[in-house]
Amino acid sequence: MKYNLPDENGFFGEYGGSFIPEELQKIMNEINVEYNKARKDPEFQKELAYLYQHYVGRPSPLFHAQNLSKKYGAEIYLKREDLNHTGAHKINHCLGEVLLAKRLGKKKVIAETGAGQHGVALATAAALLGLECDIYMGEVDIAKEQPNVIRMKILGTTVVPVKSGQRTLKEAVDECFDAYVKDPVTQLYAIGSVVGPHPFPQMVRDFQSVVGTEVKSQFKTQTGQALPQNLVACVGGGSNAMGLFYPFIDDTSVNMYGVEPAGRGTAVGDHASTITYGKPGIIHGFKCYLLQDENGAPSSVYSVASGLDYPGVGPEHSNLKDIGRVNYFNITDKEAIDAFFELSRIEGIIPAIESSHAVAYAIKLAKQKPGESIVVNLSGRGDKDIDFVIDNYGKQYGIHR
């Protein structure tokens, strides 16, 4: 049976859908109609493919990490999304979303950002394609992530400081939502992951699936084998993981592993292992596994990786968990930081802390499956994290400022 989700209403099994006020429903329907036209339009696909190749630098390499492989006993391959323009996989869907916004006749794209990665990628795509861009960001995050704030401003984006509540990501989502509801006609809310109401989980997945499609052909060319045996990717909202997994879903011989952040403990507020500890719920317009209390209030979440600390998760991941197609495990802060240094020191690649979670799990898996092939989505580079890592963990690794 061929995998063919979501259904026409945007459901992946019982998850997904479109749980939003009437006002936004009409707009989502318009986006859905236009996206389905664009998807089948060779001109749209041609333009996107051109940008992927000549602007982003695709295909990104699939690198056989021989030192890591030798040390841990499996054949580990890294999909180098960290080498993309702007340093992460986010640019793949941002270009798609901005092209779609242009097609819909929008003047502006808006989005929230936490650490600033999605914000920078969207600001970049908007600058290239001539659209205005507003990025909503909590004041606390603005203070913490100055380099990305400056980058967005240089790119011509307006960074809107969010002053309510905890002044971080969740409030930024709320304020961006408010701005979108006020004017859904001239703006497009370019959601930053495989989350939100239909069609965003599908659309972002489709734009990201270039990652898995490339891996398929690169792996075959390099090894002569038809398929890799294992795929590993970190999961916050889940965009890089869906990008890697989706083209392999019908290839049942391929084992897939989604890696969630276990943070600093199992207590509420100490992790963001949504699929591991969550229960089905509805947040930000879609149904998914959700970390929540008995009253249905989303729990506070934590991870050393600011790109992974979300109380919900993509609806497609929720379904892949239930149907048993993808295995979900979690990795602690400490394991991720160890992997951050390990990869830096034996392969000369500094990974994003988010991606370090995937590397850490791949190392565990290598020990369990000696000789097997493992492809890791190295979704972003770690430059953005070096100050944080050195300030908090430098000493343990003999590094002093």
Add this chain to the structure above:
Amino acid sequence: MNTLLKNLEAGINNNDCMLMGHVIAGFPDVKTSIEAAKGICSGGASFLEVQFPFSDPNADGPVIENACYTSIENGFTVEDGFKIVRELSSSTKTAIIIMTYANIVFKYGVQSFVKKAKECGASALIVPDLPLDHDEGLMHYATENDMGVILIATPGCDGKRIKDLSEKSFGMLYTVARRGTTGNKTELNAETDEWIQLVKNNSTKPIALGFGIQSKEQTDKLKGVVPIVIAGSYFVTVISKLKQNENVQSELEKASKALF
């Protein structure tokens, strides 16, 4: 007979301009929210929305959002909400409507939530992010329990959608005067006039017009235009500005009367 339908019929027969008030359950605390609600009711509200706070209220603006945060931080539970509804429906003649968001209902269990609401005396439910065609069974269970779901028409709906919504909506059609979240003042201009006219021409039920009502001047203009006006952020603002030692109920009664 369902209190909401009874109050609606009486108001329509008398040609009244009826008021729908609004409180956030547990804001600033359970006791004060009950007293405030009673004040709004004794001030003449025919309907009262009791909002069970959710952390991401995506149809609401900052005033209601902040009140929701406060209530949640103070430890609001869904059972507190039902307690408030029970107290109000047994002590006032106002029809009590539970307004909340999808996950609160979903987590409680849709069928259990509706049964409990009915048992506490609620007349109807409003859940903005449970859409008409995919509402997890909300309308089905509500109808089964002699209650209903009030649906919301927003600018951008065409005549056909307005008609569909109104046919399935319970008693009245909640009509949002302009784009955006709750709380900003609405100018009653040509654009809103045109929108209201479109709703009137297509709705099969009386219209409750909402968003941004703050003054008698506005409600005067709406008399004879729509049978029900909704004031939400207005009351929440009054509640948030209450001073210590003020008589909550009489302050809110005054605020309620000041709109007419």
